[in-house]
Amino acid sequence: MDSANLTARGVLAVAVTFVDNAGVTRVKAVPVGVLANAVANGIGNSPSFDRFVFDDSSTGGPVGDLRLKPDVSKLTVLAAQPGWAWAPGVRYDQDGNVHPGDSRGLLVRVVSELAEQGLSARAAFEIEWCVSKGDGDEFVPACSGPAYGMTRLTELNGYLHDVLAALATQGIHVQQIHPEYAAGQYEISVAHQDPVTAADHLVLVRETIRAVSVNHGLRATFAPKVVADGVGNGCHVHLSVWREGENLMGGGDGTFGLTPEGTSFVGGILTRLPALLAIGAPSVPSYLRLIPSHWAGAFQVWGLENREAALRFIAAESPNIEIKCFDGSANPYLALAGLLTAGSAGVTEGATLPDPVDVNPATLPDAIPLPSNLAAAVEAFETELALITTFGPELVDAITTVRKNEIELLSVLPPEEIIARSRWSY
Numbered sequence: 062m063d064s065a066n067l068t069a070r071g072v073l074a075v076a077v078t079f080v081d082n083a084g085v086t087r088v089k090a091v092p093v094g095v096l097a098n099a100v101a102n103g104i105g106n107s108p109s110f111d112r113f114v115f116d117d118s119s120t121g122g123p124v125g126d127l128r129l130k131p132d133v134s135k136l137t138v139l140a141a142q143p144g145w146a147w148a149p150g151v152r153y154d155q156d157g158n159v160h161p162g163d164s165r166g167l168l169v170r171v172v173s174e175l176a177e178q179g180l181s182a183r184a185a186f187e188i189e190w191c192v193s194k195g196d197g198d199e200f201v202p203a204c205s206g207p208a209y210g211m212t213r214l215t216e217l218n219g220y221l222h223d224v225l226a227a228l229a230t231q232g233i234h235v236q237q238i239h240p241e242y243a244a245g246q247y248e249i250s251v252a253h254q255d256p257v258t259a260a261d262h263l264v265l266v267r268e269t270i271r272a273v274s275v276n277h278g279l280r281a282t283f284a285p286k287v288v289a290d291g292v293g294n295g296c297h298v299h300l301s302v303w304r305e306g307e308n309l310m311g312g313g314d315g316t317f318g319l320t321p322e323g324t325s326f327v328g329g330i331l332t333r334l335p336a337l338l339a340i341g342a343p344s345v346p347s348y349l350r351l352i353p354s355h356w357a358g359a360f361q362v363w364g365l366e367n368r369e370a371a372l373r374f375i376a377a378e379s380p381n382i383e384i385k386c387f388d389g390s391a392n393p394y395l396a397l398a399g400l401l402t403a404g405s406a407g408v409t410e411g412a413t414l415p416d417p418v419d420v421n422p423a424t425l426p427d428a429i430p431l432p433s434n435l436a437a438a439v440e441a442f443e444t445e446l447a448l449i450t451t452f453g454p455e456l457v458d459a460i461t462t463v464r465k466n467e468i469e470l471l472s473v474l475p476p477e478e479i480i481a482r483s484r485w486s487y
Contacts, residue, residue: 064093077131077150082463083115084390103128111162111459114466115486127152140227141272149261161455164394171398184259187297191245191287193280202245213240220277243291260393283389284487286346289476293350294389301381302326311380328414329407339442340395341387345471348434353423358385360422361429369421406447439464
């Protein structure tokens, strides 16, 4: 879309986003008249963002510069922010190479490497958020109806209408929208896409919801934990792997119709879930959400339509797995890059799957719990060869540095204070 077209549509500036290693969406924006220059030469961007923590503290140094370039093939005029358009960005070094610490660039590369195996993937996110009508940083649920109740749709009818209208205008295909369990909580599910588009759409959906919330005098949070005694916001990932147009999650002779390669793909992910939590449940409050009997997937098991399993297998329609242990503090590009890397490694290894679990795993004496804190997940990540090899030393160092800084900041605090300090960062 050229500048003249954007100007004719009333667009004054383009917001170019990237997601940092703490899971926070950061932005640089340019007026429409200099968009072409931003595409060609990029926008100045400090590499210190690689080491930003959720509270904006950073161990990154002041020296150096990257160039943030918008992917204008994904440029979208924003329906809830008149005068603005949006595009996802990739950060490049001064020599024109993709910055090794750029998460979107990583996902693009991982998808390309998967294609070299003759494989492709489809992904989608379930996006949970809580809506507050409170002043300042206080959380006051914006609706009072029962969990999953029609009352909640009625209470915020105009708000939810505007969310759906904005997303439809922006070309986002919503599959479902409904009230969720927690106070003031809703969920949107969007259609499956290629992994890069799926991650882009997650960013766009969240920022659209945030903008519509502000327009209604409300405030939205996607944080993994919003109140101490409530359930948290998940960000479940749906994922399937394909070869030559055939979904390898179905039509086979394996358990629930899995093909051999589909089995190995899922097995590679299941085996590496403790390490994957360092990028899929990457914050200290993630582990206040990731507890048994809360449908958060706190055990390293899989099962057919088992909402307490970390990997829920879905056989209906287009078969796929749902990764339930990931949450809203995750960088979606890192999350999908990690899952695809783990699944690809499983295919290479010929990984197998244990027997599926068809009960609440908390009732089984031998069910293996996932890490119960961020430190344990980081330790698993640092020793997981497939992940650290694909991510590369610079990105691995940045991720682990951010995680350890957050652990130092928050782990000694009581849950209420952890939640209060992180609630509005995501």
